[in-house]
Amino acid sequence: MAISYNILLEKRVDLNSNIGIDEQILQIAIYDEFKAYETYSKIIETFGNISPFSNIKEAEAVHYSVLIQLAEKYEIEVPINDWRDKIEIPSTIIECCELGVASEIENIAMYNNLLTHSTKSDITDTLFRLQAASFNNHLPAFRASVINHYNGFGNLQNSEDIIGKMKEYEELINNLMSGNIDENTISNLSSKLFSNISFQFLAGAVGGAAIVALLNQFLENQNLNKE
Numbered sequence: 001m002a003i004s005y006n007i008l009l010e011k012r013v014d015l016n017s018n019i020g021i022d023e024q025i026l027q028i029a030i031y032d033e034f035k036a037y038e039t040y041s042k043i044i045e046t047f048g049n050i051s052p053f054s055n056i057k058e059a060e061a062v063h064y065s066v067l068i069q070l071a072e073k074y075e076i077e078v079p080i081n082d083w084r085d086k087i088e089i090p091s092t093i094i095e096c097c098e099l100g101v102a103s104e105i106e107n108i109a110m111y112n113n114l115l116t117h118s119t120k121s122d123i124t125d126t127l128f129r130l131q132a133a134s135f136n137n138h139l140p141a142f143r144a145s146v147i148n149h150y151n152g153f154g155n156l157q158n159s160e161d162i163i164g165k166m167k168e169y170e171e172l173i174n175n176l177m178s179g180n181i182d183e184n185t186i187s188n189l190s191s192k193l194f195s196n197i198s199f200q201f202l203a204g205a206v207g208g209a210a211i212v213a214l215l216n217q218f219l220e221n222q223n224l225n226k227e
Contacts (some may be wrong), residue, residue, distance in 0.1 A: 003027055003079050009108040013117045025123060026071045028128070031079045032110055034062035036081040036103060043096045046089060052141035053096070059138070063130050070123055094149045100142035107134045128221045 004024075007014050008031040013024045037060040040053045047053075071078050090096050111131035118124040 003077055005079070008032075008079060010098065011106070012113050015185050021117050021118060022123065023076045024075060025118055025127070026067055026074070026076050027118075028110065029114060029127065030064050030067045030071065031081075033060050033067060033130075034081040035083045036078070036107065037064060037087065037097070038059045038087050039103065042084075042087050042089050047093055047096070050093065052138075053100070054146060056100070056138050059133060063133070066126055066130070070126060073122075077093060083190075089210075094146070097142050097145040097149065101139065101146060104134045104139040104142060107131075108139070132185070151197075 002019075004014070004019055006018060007017060007019070007024055011028055012033060013021060013028070015021075018023065019027075037057060040057040040060060043053050044050065044057060068078055070076075090099055108131055111127050111134070115127050115131070117125065118127055149208055
């Protein structure tokens with residue numbers, strides 16, 4: 001069965017496709033892990049072997065390797081890693097960290113969708129483990145980098161614009177934290193929160209701290225729900 005790269009880019013299982021569910025699940029996950037690996041590799045090539053990109057890049061290589069092993073087990077065709085020449089990265093390290101936050105949120109949302117359709121225990125277990133790595137390790141690492149950056153600034157200009165912009169996202173974020181939200185909305189949220197990759201609407205620490213505080217609250221609520 002041919003690979004549908006439209007499905008891979010959508011990051012969602014298509015129940016109307018002629019491609020089997022297991023094929024879609026593994027191909028989507030592999031392709032997204034390829035993208036993460038190539039993105040973080042390009043950031044390292046541009047800015048040097050900086051943290052947390054160096055560690056997370058290696059983790060992404062492990063992720064797609066594990067998924068490829070499952071694909072081979074079930075004789076599923078592995079998509080081509082064609083991301084290298086497609087990747088464009090931001091011009092500053094902090095923007096790259098913001099991109100990392102947005103990318104990991106989208107990755108978590110992708111795995112939510114894939115897990116909804118997964119029926120084989122070994123595939124399901126792997127998806128859970130990879131999602132947990134994004135949630136417990138990668139997202140907090142990028143989040144910490146963003147926190148450290150904005151804690152170093154004291155610019156309080158345009159605070160009214162910042163507050164106004166934050167109100168636009170408050171309902172979405174509250175829904176996210178309550179679990180009342182689907183994968184599409186999470187992806188839309190991350191793209192809105194990180195429009196044009198950088199915090200264009202933020203003026204230093206005020207806005208940065210506001211976004212990070214909301215992300216912190218989201219993660220804390222998720223951890224509480226797991227207990």
